[in-house]
Amino acid sequence: MAQRRTSTAAKDAATAAPTKAAPATATSANRGDKAGATARTASRRTASRRVSADAGGGANGVISAVPVLKTYKLYIGGKFPRSESGRTYPVRGSSGEFLANAAQASRKDARDAVVAARKAFGGWSGATAYNRGQVIYRIAEMLQGRRAQFVELLMTAEGYGAKAAAAAVDASIDRLVHYAGWTDKLAQVFGSSNPVAGPFFSFSTPEPTGVVAAFAPQDDSLLGLVSVIAPIITSGNAAVVVTSEARPLPAVTLAEVLATSDLPGGVVNILTGSAAELGTHLATHADINALDLTGVDGQLRIALARDAAGTVKRVYTPHGTPDFTKTSGTARLRAFLETKTVWHPTGAISLAGGSSY
Amino acid sequence: MADSTRALARRGSGSGGSVTPGSAAPWEYAPAPESAASGRIKPRYQMFVDGRFVDGRGGDVPTINPATEGELAQVSWASVDDVDDAVRAARRAYNTVWSKMSGLARGKYLFRIARGIAERSRELAVVETLDNGKPIKESRDADIPTAAAHFFYHAGWADKLQHAGFGPHPKALGVAGQVIPWNFPLLMAAWKIAPALAAGNTVVIKPAESTPLSILVLAEIMQDAGLPEGVVNIVTGAGDIGAYLVNHPGIDKVAFTGSTAVGKLIQQSLAGTGKKVTLELGGKAANIVFDDAPIDQAVEGIVNGIFFNQGHVCCAGSRLLVQESVEDEVISKLRDRISTLRLGDPMDKNTDIGAINSAEQLSKITELSAAGDAEGAHRWTSPCPVPDKGFFFPPTVFTDVSQSMRIAREEIFGPVLSVLTFRTPDEAVAKANNTPYGLSAGVWTEKGSRILGMAGALRAGVVWANTFNRFDPTAAFGGYKESGFGREGGRSGLAAYLDTDSDTADEGAA
Numbered sequence: 001m002a003q004r005r006t007s008t009a010a011k012d013a014a015t016a017a018p019t020k021a022a023p024a025t026a027t028s029a030n031r032g033d034k035a036g037a038t039a040r041t042a043s044r045r046t047a048s049r050r051v052s053a054d055a056g057g058g059a060n061g062v063i064s065a066v067p068v069l070k071t072y073k074l075y076i077g078g079k080f081p082r083s084e085s086g087r088t089y090p091v092r093g094s095s096g097e098f099l100a101n102a103a104q105a106s107r108k109d110a111r112d113a114v115v116a117a118r119k120a121f122g123g124w125s126g127a128t129a130y131n132r133g134q135v136i137y138r139i140a141e142m143l144q145g146r147r148a149q150f151v152e153l154l155m156t157a158e159g160y161g162a163k164a165a166a167a168a169v170d171a172s173i174d175r176l177v178h179y180a181g182w183t184d185k186l187a188q189v190f191g192s193s194n195p196v197a198g199p200f201f202s203f204s205t206p207e208p209t210g211v212v213a214a215f216a217p218q219d220d221s222l223l224g225l226v227s228v229i230a231p232i233i234t235s236g237n238a239a240v241v242v243t244s245e246a247r248p249l250p251a252v253t254l255a256e257v258l259a260t261s262d263l264p265g266g267v268v269n270i271l272t273g274s275a276a277e278l279g280t281h282l283a284t285h286a287d288i289n290a291l292d293l294t295g296v297d298g299q300l301r302i303a304l305a306r307d308a309a310g311t312v313k314r315v316y317t318p319h320g321t322p323d324f325t326k327t328s329g330t331a332r333l334r335a336f337l338e339t340k341t342v343w344h345p346t347g348a349i350s351l352a353g354g355s356s357y
Numbered sequence: 358m359a360d361s362t363r364a365l366a367r368r369g370s371g372s373g374g375s376v377t378p379g380s381a382a383p384w385e386y387a388p389a390p391e392s393a394a395s396g397r398i399k400p401r402y403q404m405f406v407d408g409r410f411v412d413g414r415g416g417d418v419p420t421i422n423p424a425t426e427g428e429l430a431q432v433s434w435a436s437v438d439d440v441d442d443a444v445r446a447a448r449r450a451y452n453t454v455w456s457k458m459s460g461l462a463r464g465k466y467l468f469r470i471a472r473g474i475a476e477r478s479r480e481l482a483v484v485e486t487l488d489n490g491k492p493i494k495e496s497r498d499a500d501i502p503t504a505a506a507h508f509f510y511h512a513g514w515a516d517k518l519q520h521a522g523f524g525p526h527p528k529a530l531g532v533a534g535q536v537i538p539w540n541f542p543l544l545m546a547a548w549k550i551a552p553a554l555a556a557g558n559t560v561v562i563k564p565a566e567s568t569p570l571s572i573l574v575l576a577e578i579m580q581d582a583g584l585p586e587g588v589v590n591i592v593t594g595a596g597d598i599g600a601y602l603v604n605h606p607g608i609d610k611v612a613f614t615g616s617t618a619v620g621k622l623i624q625q626s627l628a629g630t631g632k633k634v635t636l637e638l639g640g641k642a643a644n645i646v647f648d649d650a651p652i653d654q655a656v657e658g659i660v661n662g663i664f665f666n667q668g669h670v671c672c673a674g675s676r677l678l679v680q681e682s683v684e685d686e687v688i689s690k691l692r693d694r695i696s697t698l699r700l701g702d703p704m705d706k707n708t709d710i711g712a713i714n715s716a717e718q719l720s721k722i723t724e725l726s727a728a729g730d731a732e733g734a735h736r737w738t739s740p741c742p743v744p745d746k747g748f749f750f751p752p753t754v755f756t757d758v759s760q761s762m763r764i765a766r767e768e769i770f771g772p773v774l775s776v777l778t779f780r781t782p783d784e785a786v787a788k789a790n791n792t793p794y795g796l797s798a799g800v801w802t803e804k805g806s807r808i809l810g811m812a813g814a815l816r817a818g819v820v821w822a823n824t825f826n827r828f829d830p831t832a833a834f835g836g837y838k839e840s841g842f843g844r845e846g847g848r849s850g851l852a853a854y855l856d857t858d859s860d861t862a863d864e865g866a867a
Contacts, residue, residue: 126813189522192848196829197506204833204847210816286793289838302629309624311793312617312636312839319858329524331858339833339849342812344822 072102072248074109074272075255077116078265084108089273091249094159102248105271107281110240113269114287117211117238120266125208125236129184136183136234139261140176143169146257150222150250157249158221171325172226178328179230186235189330190337199346206337208236209314210289213282215275215296215304220324221247225254227324228294231332233267237290240269240282244295248272276300283307290314290336294322386699389706391493396483401431402569404439404593405576407446408586413439415594420569423490424703424712424747432569435592437601440561443590444607447532447559450587455559456529458585460516466584467512467554473578474505474547481571485543486703488570490712490748491666493704503828504547507846510830511551514851518556521851528856529557530633531609536599537572538615539565539714540669540770546572548845549612550589551830556854558610559588563602566595567715600626608632612853614671617768617794617839635843635853637671637835639768640796643789644674644825645811647782648683650801654823656690659774662799662825664698664752667710668772669718671840672797674825676765677776678785684778688756692737695752700741710741710772713748722750722771729755729764734775760791768794782807786814795837799825818844 072091073080082088085106091099105113124132143150147169154165186206194202212232217224221244232239243251255270271278275296282288283304291308293301293315301317308315316335401417403410415434422429435443455463474481478501485496518527533553537545542564553560564572576591592598596619603611603623610633613623617638627634644662646655662674679687703711713719730736734755743749750771758765758775765775779785789798798817800808808822818836821827828834833847843853 190849192833194829194832194847196827196832198827198829200824200827202827202829202832204849209837305628306625309621309628312621312624312638312841314842315628317631329859334852334857338818338837339835339844339847340812340818340820340837341832341834341847342820342822343824343827343832344808345824 070100072100072252072272074103074105074113075252075259075268075270076109076113076266077119077269078259080255080259081109083273084112091157091246093156099157100249102252102272105242105273105278107278109271109273110278110281111285113240113271114211114213114282114285116266116269117240118287120264121208121211121236121238123264124233124238124267127236129187132234132236133180133183135262136176136230137180139257139263140173140180142257142261143173143176143254146253147173150253153250153253154222157247168220168223172223175223175226175324175328176230179234182231182234182333186333186337190334190339194341196343200343201346202341202343204339204341206235207340209336209338210237211240211287212237212290212292212336213240213242213285213288214292215242215279215294216244216251217295217322217324218244218246218275220244222250222254223324224294224322225251227322227328228292228332229268231328232292232336233263235333235337237336238267238269240288241271242275242278242282242295243270243272245272245274279304280307283313284310286311288313291316292332292335293317386707388702390702391483391486391497391704391706393483393487393704395479396487397480398430398484398487398570401433402573402593403433404435405573405580405589405591406439406443406587407450407590408580408584410576411439413593415439415598418566420488420567422487422747423567423714424487424744426747429487430570432573432593434594435563435598437598440592440598440601440605441607443561443592444532444534444602444605446587447561447590448607450585451529451532451559454585455554455588456557460518460557463554463557464512464515466582466588467508467515467551469582470551470575470579470584471505471508471512473582474501474508474543474575477574477578478502478505481543481574483704484574485568485571486711488568489539489542490703490714491669492708492711494706494708495666495711499828500541500544503830504544507544507547507830508551510846511555514552515555515557518851518855521848521855523852523855523857524859527556530854530856531558532607533558533560533610533612533854534602534605534608535560535562535612536603536615537562537564539568540666540671542568543571543575545614546575548614552845552850553610553612553854554588556851558854559590561590561592561602561605561608563592563594563599566593569593603627610634610854612843613637617841620841633853633856633858635835635845636841637843637845638796638839638841639770639794640671640673640836640840641676641766641768641792641794642672642674642797642799642817643676643678643785643792643815644799645678645779645785645789645801646680646683646687647785647800647802647804647807648680649803650683651803651823652683652686652690655801656687656694658799658801658821658823658825659687659691660694660698663774664695664710664772665826667713667750669714669770670826671768671770672819672826672834673770674797674799675769675773675775676789677774678779678788679776680785681778681780684776688754688776691754695739695754696741698739698741698752700739700749700751701744710752713750713771716748718770719748719750722769722773725764725767725769725771726753726755726773729758729762729773729775732762732764734758734762734764760788766792782811786811790814790816793839796835796840797821
C-alpha cells in the first residue's frame with residue numbers, strides 16, 4: 001500500500017509538466033529569508049528566466065539549471081488527478097503576481113472524493129489507535145522535513161514574513177504531534193463503563209462519525225488547514241477537504257506530505273476550488289455524515305447548514321473566528337464522534353440453574 | 358372489555374398447547390385489572406407555567422384513552438402567547454435563580470423529584486397507561502421507575518459537572534426548548550428535564566398532544582418539591598406549538614425526540630441560529646440472529662424487541678435478520694411464542710400488548726402493512742382476539758421480505774416485524790447497516806468474539822447483544838446517521854446541555 005502510494009507520488013512528480021511560473025521549490029528553499037515575499041517572488045521569477053537563458057546557451061544540455069515547476073492538482077484517493085472538468089484557475093500571490101494554476105474541482109471531483117473517503121473509512125477507522133497515532137505522527141515528521149519548503153510557500157502565497165511563516169509551519173507540526181497523541185486516549189477520555197441497574201455489562205465507546213466534508217479556513221492556508229484536518233482523522237473519520245480558494249497551494253503541497261506519511265489513500269482528500277460551488281453538493285451528499293463549516297461564513301454557512309438537515313448531518317461551526325495559534329480544545333474532536341453503547345447480560349458463572357440471558 | 362380481551366393460556370400448535378389432563382377446557386387467564394381510581398384522573402388539566410397551573414389560551418382539547426376511545430380528561434392547550442410567557446418565565450428563572458444556585462442545591466431538587474416520582478409511581482403508571490394505551494405492567498415496571506432513576510442519576514451530576522470531561526468550568530446554555538413524543542410520555546420528560554436541570558438550564562417543554570397527562574402530574578411533583586418557579590414550564594398543544602417553541606428566539610437549546618421527518622425540519626429551521634440542537638429520531642433496527650444463538654432466548658429477545666410498547670419504540674428491533682440455516686426453527690418458535698401474547702385491556706396486569714396510541718398511528722401501521730402485502734411479503738398475524746373498541750393491531754410478522762420493500766425500509770412504529778435472512782456474517786452486517794437510520798441493533802450468538810466484532814461493525818448508537826431494549830440513565834442512548842445526533846444518558850448526555858463547543862482549550866470548555 002505504502003509502496004504503491006509512494007510510487008504514485010513519484011510518478012506524479014516525474015510526469016508533472018513545468019507550468020508557466022509556479023514556485024520552484026528546489027531553488028526557493030535555498031534562498032535566504034530576508035527579503036519580503038513580493039520582492040522574493042519577483043526576483044525568483046527573474047532568476048528563473050535568467051536561468052532559462054543560461055540553459056539555452058549551455059554547451060551540451062546534459063545538466064540544466066532550469067527549475068522544474070509543479071502542476072498543482074487535486075488529491076483524491078491517494079492520487080493526484082487533475083479536475084475531471086479540465087478547469088483551472090489562477091492563483092496569485094499577496095501582491096497579485098501569478099503563482100500557479102490550481103485545479104478547479106467540480107461536482108464530479110467532489111463525488112469521486114466522497115467515494116474515495118468512504119472506501120478508506122473502513123480501514124482507517126478499523127486501524128488500531130496506536131497505528132493511527134503513528135501515522136499522524138509520521139505526517140508531522142514529513143512536514144518537519146519539508147519545513148523550509150512550507151515556510152517559503154507561506155511567504156510567497158500568503159505574504160507572511162519569514163518569522164510568521166516559520167511560526168505557522170512549526171505550529172502546524174506541533175498540532176499534528178498533539179493529535180497523534182490523542183488517538184489512543186479518546187476511548188478512555190470519552191468512553192465509559194456504565195454502572196447500569198441490572199445484570200448487564202454496558203460500555204460506551206466513541207466511534208468516528210464517518211465521512212466528514214470540511215471547509216478549510218480561507219485565510220490560514222496551512223495552520224488552519226492542519227487544525228481542521230487533524231481532529232477529523234484522529235478519531236478515524238475520513239475527510240473531504242475544500243481548501244482556501246484564494247490560497248490553495250499549501251494544501252496541495254500538504255497533500256504530498258500526506259501521500260508520503262503512510263496515511264492510506266482516501267483518508268484525506270483535498271479539493272481546490274470554490275466552496276460556494278462545491279458546498280451544496282457536499283452538504284446534500286447522502287454519503288457524507290458531517291460538515292465542518294469553519295472556512296465558510298455568512299449566508300453560505302447558513303445555506304450549507306440548512307442543506308445538511310436533509311440527511312441529518314452533524315454540523316460543526318466554531319464560535320466566532322477560531323484562533324489556531326492557541327492550544328486546541330476537544331470540541332473539534334468531539335464534533336465528529338459518535339457514542340456507541342453496547343450491552344450484554346452478565347449472567348451466572350456456572351450458567352447452571354437456567355437462563356443467564 | 359375484559360371478556361373480549363381474555364386470551365387463552367396457549368393457542369395454536371405450540372408445545373405448551375396441551376391442556377391439563379382430565380380438564381375439559383384450556384386454562385384461561387382471569388382478568389387482573391389495575392384500579393383506574395389510583396390514577397386520580399381529574400376532569401381537566403391545566404398547563405404549568407412559572408410555577409403555577411394556568412389556563413392556556415389555545416382552548417380545551419380532550420385527551421382520550423386509546424383502549425376505549427373514550428374521553429379521559431379535558432386539557433387546556435397553549436397558544437403561542439402562552440409559549441412566549443413560558444419562555445419569559447424560564448429566562449427569568451435562569452437569570453435570577455437557577456444559574457446562581459449551587460450545583461449541590463440544584464441536585465437536591467432533582468433528588469426530591471426522583472423521590473416524588475417513586476412515591477407516586479402507582480398513580481403515574483395508571484395515568485400513563487390510561488392516556489397512552491401501554492400495558493400497565495410496562496408503565497409500572499419500566500416507564501415510571503426508569504423516569505425516577507433518570508432524575509436520581511442526574512441529580513448527582515449537578516455538583517460534579519467539572520468532572521464530566523468538558524473542562525473545568527462547564528457552563529449551562531440557558532433556556533432549553535424541548536419537544537417529546539407520545540410513546541414514553543413521562544420517561545421522555547425525565548430524559549429531557551433531568552439533564553437540562555442538572556447542567557443548570559431552565560426548561561420549556563411540550564408533551565405530545567395525545568399524551569399530556571403524566572407530565573402534568575410530574576409538574577405537581579415538581580411543585581411539591583419546591584422547585585423554583587419558572588425552572589420547568591410545560592406547554593400543551595400540537596405540532597404548531599412545538600414548532601413555535603423550537604424556533605423561539607428566546608431559547609438557547611433545542612432537544613427533540615420524534616420522527617426523522619420533523620427532526621429534519623427542525624434542524625433546517627435552526628440552521629445558522631447558533632442554537633445547540635440534539636435530535637433523537639427514528640430507527641429501523643436490525644435484530645440479528647446467528648445460527649449459534651441460544652434460540653429460545655433469542656425468540657424472547659425478538660418478541661421484546663418488536664412488541665414492547667406495541668412497537669412504539671424508536672429503537673425497536675423491527676427488522677429481524679435471521680441466519681438461513683435456522684430460519685425455519687426461529688420463525689416457528691417465534692409464531693408459537695407470539696401466539697401466547699395477550700392483547701387487550703392495557704389496565705389488565707396480564708396484558709402483553711396494549712392499545713395503539715391513536716387512530717392516526719393505527720392507520721399508518723395498517724397502511725404500511727398493506728404495502729407489505731402489496732409488495733409480496735408473506736403476512737402472518739397472531740390469532741389473538743382483538744377488542745372491538747379502541748385502537749388495536751395484532752402482532753404481525755412478515756416473512757419473505759426483501760430489502761427494497763417499504764416494510765424493510767420505513768419505520769412502522771407498531772407491532773409489525775419484518776423478517777429477512779442472511780448466510781454470512783458479512784451479509785448480516787451489510788444488510789443491517791443498509792438503512793439511513795442508525796439508532797440500535799441486536800446481536801444473538803453464543804460466540805463472544807463474534808458479539809464484539811458485530812458490535813464494532815454495526816453503525817448504530819446502541820447495540821444489544823443477547824438482550825434487547827435495555828435502558829439506563831448511566832448508559833448513553835442516541836443515534837448514528839439519520840437517527841439523529843447527541844446522546845441522552847451517561848456522561849455524553851450531559852454534553853447536550855452544556856456549552857461544549859469552544860474551539861480552544863483556554864475558552865472554558867476543553
